[in-house]
Amino acid sequence: MNFAVLVCLLWSSPLLAVEYHVSPMGDDANVGSADAPFATLERARDAVRERREAVAEFEGATVIVHEGRYERRATLVLDANDAGEPNAPVVYRAADGARPLFDGGYLVDPTHFARVDDDQIRERLLESVRDDVLQLDLGALGITDYGSFGPRGWGRSEIAAPMELFIDRMPQSIAQWPNEGSIPLGEVHDRGGAPREGDQSNRSAVFEYNTERAERWVDANDLHIAGHFGVTWAHDTIGIAEVDVEAGTFTTDGAHYYAFAQPGRPANFQTHYVAVNLLEEIEQPGEYFIDREAGKLYILPPHPLTYSTVQLSALDEPFVRIENASHVRIEGLTFENTRGDGIVIAEGSDNRIAGCTFRALGGIAVDMEGGRGHQVFDCDIYYTGRGGIRASGGDRQSLEPAEHRIVNNDIHRFNRWIRGYNPGIRAEGVGIEIEHNHLHHSDHQGITFAGNEHRMAFNELHHLLKDISDMGAIYAGRDPTFAGNVIEHNFFHHLSMQHEGGPGVQAIFFDDDTIYIARVFGNVFYRAGSTGVIKFNGGGGASVANNVSIEGPRFLQETPGDVAGIDRAIRKITTDYRGSHNFPERIAAMRVDEEPYRSRYPYIYETAFHGYNEGTPRWNNVIVRNNDEMRHFVNPGDLNFAIRSNAPWLNMVAEDVYDRVHGADGQDIAFEQIPFGRIGLKETTHRPALGPIAFSKLGPADDTAELDANAVELWWQPSYNADRYHLVVARDRELTDIVLDKQAVTHNVKLDQLEPNRTYYWQVYAATTRSRSNRGLRIASEEPWQFKTAGARE
Secondary structure, rough: OOOOHHHHHHOOOOOEEEEEEOOOOOOOOOOOOOOOEEOOHOOOHHHHHHHHHHOOOOOOEEEEEOOOOOOOOOOOEEEEHHOOOOEEOOOEOOOOOOEEEEEEEEEHHHOOOOOOOOOOHHHHOOOOHHOOOOEEEEEOOOOOOOOOOOOOEOOOOOOOOOOEEEOOEEEEEEEEEOOOEEOOOOOEEEOOOHHHOOOOOOOEEEEEEOOOOHHHHOOOOOOOEEEEOOOOOOEEEEEEEEEEOOOOOOOOOOOOOOOOOOOOOOOOOOEEEEEOHHHHHHOOOOEEEEOOOOEEEEOOOOOOOOOOOOEEOOOOOOOOEEEEEEEEEOOOOOEEEEEEOOEEOOEEEEOOEEEEEEEEOOOOEEEEEEEEOOOOEOOOOEEEOOOOOOEOOOOOOOEOOEEEEEEEOEEEEOOOOOOOEEEEEEEEEEEEEEEEEEEEEOOOOOOOEEEEEEEEOOOOOOOOOOOOOOOOEEEEOOOOOOOOOEEEEOEEEEOOOOOOOOOOOOEEEEEEEOOOOEEEEEEEEEEEEEEOOOOEOEEOOOEEEEEEEEEOOEEEEOOOOOOHHHHHHHHHHHHHOOOOOOOOHHHHHHHOOOHHHHOHEEEEEEHHHHHHOOOEEEEOEEEEEEEHHHHHHHEEEEEEEEEEEOOHHHHHHEEEEEEEOOOOEEEEEEEEOOOHOOOOOOOOOOOOOOOOOOOOOOEEOOOOOOOOOOOOEEEOOOOOOOOEEEEEHHHHHHHHOOEEEEEOOEEHHHOOOOOHHHHEEEEEEEEEOOOOOOEEEOOOOOOEEEEEEEEOOO
């Protein structure tokens, strides 16, 4: 190779990124090398800044974060000075094989818990648990900021979550009653103020508490109630100012947005509540209460805490804020134990969050506020307080897309503190892609969107909507200019309503007279919805085609229905129709009679200005309601609803289809095979395997002896996405001489009637069976552990 060629190759080769290292064992006075790492991300960030300023052409930088726990008490802020370049990003990533933890709270030594010896406290506890509840003196540990328990909920300003207790990264349950279900509101004596109706007096409500149990709560400090107090969709948490035993009433500490009512609306909904934050109701393992006045925490432990990780959340700000910076990558890090959010990205472009874990958060995992081309992919998000991922961006007037992408994330149990309208994924603006995500096991929506040109495809949504009515797993509405959206090739299953009364739940819900909002194509619905699979609350015009509904309610739930629904939307647009939801202003703001709306969505213009109304097109949809037709799917028992190649539906042809949202103008269209096998999570570099998350056994420690044969408790770290566990106890290490083979939904099991003076071996497996995305078994990380029972007592 001649010298000129060599120089040319060297000149054209990309510059090598500079590298810095961070370790909990490091020192910010170090140089940041692998042998002499920094201690903090702030020092690494500053080193990257110094490098940018020192070189003519920035080559990019990689900050390698090593194994360990990083305690955080402030937000790491990355601004324009910390940005990368299009081909030279700044990367903050976990070291190979490491899983560094960023902890926004306190790590508590389990030995600090003690038995309750205060007679007054013991008297307030239920007799059944007095001797088992433990207390933690927070003040003695220097912990004094516990946050505010409430109010929080519908129509209220967002506040950080209060301090919470996490054991082995799982949120413990704030003591409440009842433990399951809820209490119907009794007679409402004073509905209180109604901010929704313009009453800003904040007048307290008075209602009959409808349970004799409330007499135990007269002396409770910081008692709150949580529930639906007036309408089906507005969950709220509010304090109780007075418990009047003689009158049998509660007086609230202020107003609820819609005021209190019994029954509620719509459809005579059974308004209800649970009483929360009660020392007096610690009853179930894992229930706790923080006495903010005394600075003490009380808990009925879920199992012995000796080998557990016990954490208390503290940080009430985001872990990371990326503001007006671009080309930043955060990869393979874990963020946990905080009262606030995970990562906030404000403006900038091409920032990526990949392969991270967000868990035990009080707020949301990732919030993308504006900017362009941000991505969140291959992340695990669970046990969050108010949603999973939120993304906004693009320009609705010009239809300039945001180009954000939310791909291949497992998001579950995501609205512990704010239950309403804090979905797994929220998209607002234009042009956001939501693909291959797994959204499940939560109280409210899976996906909420607002705007145009969003694409929701290959997602799996199930076991949602558990504490709501009048809602869909995918929800949008109340704007006649939302259009161009696509909902295709998703799998919805096991969606049902838990409450009495109300209008039910659906897989997809287009609300408040929205028109032409989306193309709904090639989705599979199994037992998806209580009153309808797809609901139009007025409006219509969306394209609904080539979908399969199995063992579900009516496929389309339309109120008032089809052409009449669009007529109602037209009245909102063109007249002072009651409850117009500002339709005339929305039409005017987007200038639908001008470009780009006029040519991109001509049907909106024609409907708004000329009364065009052809109803809601529906074609080539398959409705399966009998067992005989189930044979046309590959394996329904395993939730595999791939359509067999000989199924008769593949011969369906819809004739003379006129569907402007779909782009059909009189064509004959054949049913299209649905790529069911591509739906849900997929294996990638950051997600090398699907199925249960790795976990370990905890106690009793391996080779523990002298255990009571009639009181042995085995417990293990949770596998955070598991549906259940399979415990095996045997007399031999090979687990062939089995004495117990048990299924459990908790991560501990108590055994009795074992043989005295006998050595046993045990192993546990985590199982996921309720989805297509995560399916299979995972064995605990260690080999079988052994324990020995004590000899028989004489």
